[in-house]
Amino acid sequence: MKYNLSRSIILNLTGKPQVFSAGLTLYQKEKVYITEGVGAQSIVSIVMEDQSYDVKLKFSKLGDLLTSKCSCHKTLKPCRHIVASLLQLMDDGDLLERVDTMELPWPFNDSTIYDQSKIKIKRADPTETAVVNERKFDQTQNKAEIKVIHSDFDGIIKRFRQKGSTSKAEIQLIPYLEFTATHHSNEYPVRMSFKIGSEYLYVIKDILHFMEAYNSGESLKFGSQFTLQSQEMKLSSEGQNLMDLLEQFHEEQKFYGIPVIKHSVVQLTHQNFIRILENCKLDYHDKKSNKKIKIRTQSDLFQFELIQNASHLECNILNHVDFKLLGHHINYVLVHREKPILIKTTIEQQTILNTLFPQKVVVPKIVFNRTQLQKYVDFILPNLEKIGVVEIHPELEKLFIQGELEFEVYLDYNGGAIQIEVLFRYGAVKINGLTEDNHQSDWIVGHRDYAKETAFMERFERYPYHRLGDHIKVLRDHEIFEFLKTEIVDLEQSATLYRTERFSRRRIITGDKIKQSIKTNESSNLLEYEIEIEGFEKEDALKLLRAYREKKKYYKLRNGDFLALEAGQFETIEELTHLFQTKMNKSTQIIDLPKASVYYLSQLMDEGRLALIDVPEDVLRLNHEKATEPLEIPEHLVNILRPYQSKGVYWLNQLTMYGFGGILADDMGLGKTLQMLTFIRIRKTLGFGRILIVAPTSLIYNWANEIVKFTDSLTYEIVEGAKENREKIIKSSDAHILITSYGVLRKDQELYGQCNFDMIVLDEAQHIKNEGSLTSKVVKQIPAKHKFALTGTPLENHLGELWSIFDFVMPSYLGTRYHFREEFEKKSESEEDQIQMHKLRHLIEPFMMRRIKKDVLKELPDKLETNLIVGMTDDQKKLYTAMVAEIKGEFLEDQAEKPLDADKRMRLLVGLMRLRQICAHPSAYLTNYEGGSGKLEALVELLSELEESGHRTLVFSQFTSVLKLIQKTIGTNCFYLDGGMPAKERMQTVERFNQGEKSVFLISLKAGGSGLNLTGADTVIHFDPWWNPAVEDQATDRAHRIGQEKRVHVIKLITQNSIEEKILALQGRKKALFDQIIQPGETFLNKLTIDEIKSLFTL
Structure with a gap:
């Protein structure tokens, strides 16, 4: 494939010319060996330097570089090894085809040099072993012709043998520096030349020729006493570092066309001079004096003397002739004394030098007049002390006052605004913070803390302050309120405040000064709520509450004071007007509350949120714990009432x-x-x-x-x-x-x-x-x-x-x-x-x-409650599953989170009832059903066991059809009660059971949930659970009530994996709501959501 590469593209990838130059040098010295992937998207190469480096490149199908990695890990951007590999790939990409596996050329296949399993360079010191890359080379998989990447095979061998030699003589490379800078615009403030040799030193007249001979191994004669034989000689490690830098300078020279190396001289820019000093720790010599240059760090560079003449003041630089400034960008100063010294300065010192001497010429003195002495002390003296020692004439030193900085703030109230004056105080000297006027002009502050002064004054640049001349003002009401509430507190932490009487009269009234009270109005039988504040006019109450509702921060009273309106401050009145749906009377400025609210208000009083006055004490005694009003109980009831x-x-x-x-x-x-x-x-x-x-x-x-x-x-x-x-x-x-x-x-x-x-x-x-x-x-x-x-x-x-x-x-x-x-x-x-x-x-x-x-009633036996889980018969289970599927299909399959309409909800409730009937006994609504009921079988067994143990039982069910089925199943040894029984007959039946007749009482939940006393039973069975636990508890309490002398055992029969288990969960939630309002507890969702309804149908 074709790689999208060029020298300019590679340079842009690195972002640094020196990195590109270093990579170019490696490439030109043939230090790069591409081992895999030429012509493919993934490339692997090895770069030889002082050790080997593994480079991996990945390209897109279009030939653009996607990623590049090098084992040197020096930078996120491409390093010199990646640059060298990319340059090599530009040459090889058009010549080589991709090979999946490849035998490495010598010396990489030489086991005396490399470990073939991990490809390591072996050294005498195993700690210096550099892991290149663990690779596997299968020499049997590819029978294609192996193409050698580099043809200079003999040259490779020669260079490796030269590099491996340890018997070379070390030669000296001595750099000489010449400082030419006279102005900051000079591009080359330093020139460098060299001498070379062993016993005798010779000037290098052609540096580029010398570099070429040294790198190629050629001989180069300098004089009768020294000839360069690079195959047998070597530079010191620091000298080699300098050679490497020179090679980089040369590459930059070729690439940019910059004349860096000219014959016997290297022209150094500010940056290159620093690069050499920081990277090459050699003995540098001053070319002018031919003396060795010392390099050191020193804080006291100069000696200054401050004196007073008849008409002016002088700051003399006593040792100015010794110094030579090298330039604005070089943090070194050359000092000519007995021996030349390069003193490394800090960035701060270099900045001070550049400010004092912008022309890079150290002047002998700084001249100024008497009125400028404070500015000299404030701005120049502190900087001079960072680069030298300053001696002050005794007569001048007498004027100096040394003292810690203190702030004084003067506050006045005039014309509806607050006026502020700020003074900086150093001992007896006070300086205006805005005008810099010295109130004691004969004295000088030795050291002003400008940083602290500035930080203090910055607060007055923001809200709520306004700068007007030599004063700061706070003008508007909301700004004055903010100042009095928060800013003055902050000022007091860092300054001494002086207040005029007019200012001191301005105040903010906080919530603890506000009294909210209740009074009774006998004529109207109502309670009256009032607000009382010092300086507060009753007519302002409505406006005050309006400001509070509008979430304003304050309300300005008629006397000029500010009433701070804080969150929750009038929460009580807001709560009461909202809770009891009343509001303030516009004419009376009073809020009328219902008399019954007095007990709620007493709670607020106990919480410290309200002061109750003029309310009769006995009115507050309605609290349950205080309900002990003497009352004459009828004599015949005294011993009956608990x-x-x-x-x-x-x-x-x-x-x-x-x-x-x-x-x-x-x-x-x-x-x-x-x-x-x-x-x-x-x-x-x-x-x-x-x-x-x-x-x-x-x-x-x-x-x-x-x-x-x-x-x-x-x-x-x-x-x-x-x-x-x-x-x-x-x-x-x-x-x-x-x-x-x-x-x-x-x-x-x-x-x-x-x-x-x-x-x-x-x-x-x-x-x-x-x-x-x-x-x-x-x-x-x-x-x-x-x-x-x-x-x-x-x-x-x-x-x-x-x-x-x-x-x-x-x-x-x-x-x-x-x-x-x-x-x-x-x-x-x-x-x-x-x-x-x-x-x-x-x-x-x-x-x-x-x-x-x-x-x-501590003597009342506690209830023992048990949930008995029973399974369905097979026929039951089939019916239940079919009914669930039918309900889901009709109501819930496509039902989103929106609520069901009334018709669907009613039909859904019918479906829920059918599921509960199936759990109890399917024949409750299926006349021809003959499949049995697991719950009924469990009940028969349970009743038999209870009767044998001498227990008497109440059985509750919502379904009368189920009760009749139970009656038919267990026989005649039971009473039966439902809503159809007349009231007189009901009382007679209850009395017969309490007197011991029969052991079981079957009762419909609705008919027997209240009004019955059945303490003759000690066991209660809920055959089918009802949604509301309160209804079940009410039914249970037919037996668990006053007069019961036995422990009552309450048993709930619950069908496994059915809607009844879900009902138990809902019962808990309903009970939580009940407990939360009537006694401590938690809330619940009082309406079934779609998700809750769906959960009822999970098996």
Whole structure:
């Protein structure tokens, strides 16, 4: 192939002419041997120098060089060995064909010189062995003619033998230097000539002829006492280095046409002179004096003397005649004393010399007048001390003041702006930082710290400063605020500040000076929020808050002070106005808050975010732990109520005292009914009006029985029967308490419009969790002074349910439904947003009391919970797999992340129910199914074992068809209860079971989830899990409640690899949301995403 190479291309690749020249020399001396790949894209070559170097080249198909590597590793750009290989390739590329394998020519195939396995040059000292390249040469694979690359075979042998000789006599090469520079424009400030010989030295009159003879091995006669025989003589190593440099100079001369070597003289540029001095450690001689030149480093080059004459000052250079400056680019100075000396200077010293003596001539003195003495001391003297020794006349030295630099800053306030003056102080001398005026002109500062002065003054070049004449000013309000807030603090760290009285009156008021307080307004029954600041006009409150909302840094008060507006400073007021959906009254400049917010505000007071004043102490005692208001409990109930129940009664009473409602959310079985009836009994004693109790149908008779059981004087009437009878009861009954069901209440909604109850109590208040339901709307329309809700599960699925119950007991307290959804409900879906959950807990805590069994009933046996995993029968598994595939195909295959529409979601829920029925027993919806159920088989075995061990069991299922199948399977030794059983018969059946009749009670989850006391059982089996763990726990609590004396064992039957396992995971998440709001816990996503739905169908 054709390589895209030329000398100019190769030169550009190196970027350095001297590298190209060195490579050209190697190529011309035939030091390059291409061993593989000529005509191909990959080339391998060996370059012989003091050792061998391995070069690898790679070309593109078009012949352009892609990569180049050399074993010398000297530079990222092509080295001299790569240059030599490229030049050789230019010659060989047109002559040779590619050979895949090749036998190396001598001496590379000579085992006495090279190790054939690794191709190493063998030396006497094995530590000097240079690894060239490990290669394998197969001499049998290629039978083509081996072409020798170089034809000068005898010349190669001759040179290697010469190089290997160790008996050559060493000859001297002595360089002489002549310094010709008189001006910086001189291109060749140094000329070099040579003498050569052994015992006698002879001038080299033709340097190029000498170089040619030495390299070729020819003889060259210099005189009667010396003839150069390079085959038998050699230069010292330093002399050889000098010869190598001369060869490079010669190549550059040929390439660029620069006359470097002329007869007996080498004309040296600044750069080449430095190259020789740094690379060739020889004895150099001064041609003019014929003396050896010493080379050394010395800091004190000159001797200076500062004196005062009648009219001026002089800085004399006492030893100026000794010096010769060689040029701006040569960091050496020639000193002529007894012997010539080349003194190497630092870059800094060379810069100083070039500045002092731009013409390269050392002048004898520097003359200036008295007024320039400070500038001399400031700028010239420090530099002179870096290149020599300076002696100052004693009379002048008396004027010098030595002192550390100090900064003084003078501050004044005038014309609405801050005025600043900066002084540099050295002892008694003060210098204006802007004008450089010396306030004590007779004195001189010995050493000014200009770097420190400049660094200090740089701050005044930026915001918020403005330079005006000899002063610095801060003009605008926002600049003055920034200066007073931050800049002055920084200045005080590095300077002494002097303030005028006018300036001292300017101040910034920070947050600790702001008082935010709450007062009660008896006339409006509201709380008033006020801001109090010294110098703050009440009329400015609205403007102040507007500035804060606009994220301004300050608010300027009418007296000129600045009020710093920091992030979070008015967070409390912002939080309250947003949380309670109120705003500042424009006329009164006061924010009105609902009275119920006082308990939330008390939390802020405890956190130090608010000062509460003029709020009655007893109003703050609604906290659960402080609910100990003395109250006369009816005598017959004193020994019945437990301490926690008494506290619940006190709490209910306190709520009514201040006109509030509340939610009693104690755990199932802790006696919510008893606490409420006790409170009602006390309230009726005080003469309050009628009370309405709304409960599920299954519990209305339970309420009637409890009233009779626990209250000795209260009367009740159940709203039932025909509409005419119900209307009569509602309008004219004299009973203290009316009891109705949610279903009947919906029918009678128009009858309650004219009623005015003292109190409404909702039992199992989760019936109104859906704010859009008719039940919820009807209940909330009934007028009453106080409203209470009883529920063990105030939150089952999402926070909106909690809002709906609160919207009944304390309307508008948690804001509108939209506000609550945006503020809390949506944010509950983010596990990271715990702040809002913390706020919500603070809001609801005073108005909802919840205790759990393990906290208040230490004697109550703990539940033992077990998940029993059972497998499907083969027929079950086939049905389940087919149903999963059908659901996936219909709903989920092409469903992206977008939510399902209502119709699809409903049909999908039906599909989910079918999967759960298959897990329980496929015949729950397939009439002809005869394949059996693994879960039913496990249940039969489990019940048999439990009965033999003397245990009595409750079995819950959502599917009545499954319960009937279980009843049919296990026989008659069981009770059965579902939603179709009348309320009176239900109570009788429960009583028979508690008295010990039969060992198993089959109960539908929906019908038996509340209102039943089944402490006769000690084992609870959930045959099929339900989505909501709270519903299951409520069912379990039929047995695990007050009166239970045994440990209750709760068993969940879970079908392996089915949707039921996924339900367990969802139960955990729903329980977490419940715990987070009602008690500490974490949030969860209250709506299934597409990914979550898909996960339900994985086997």
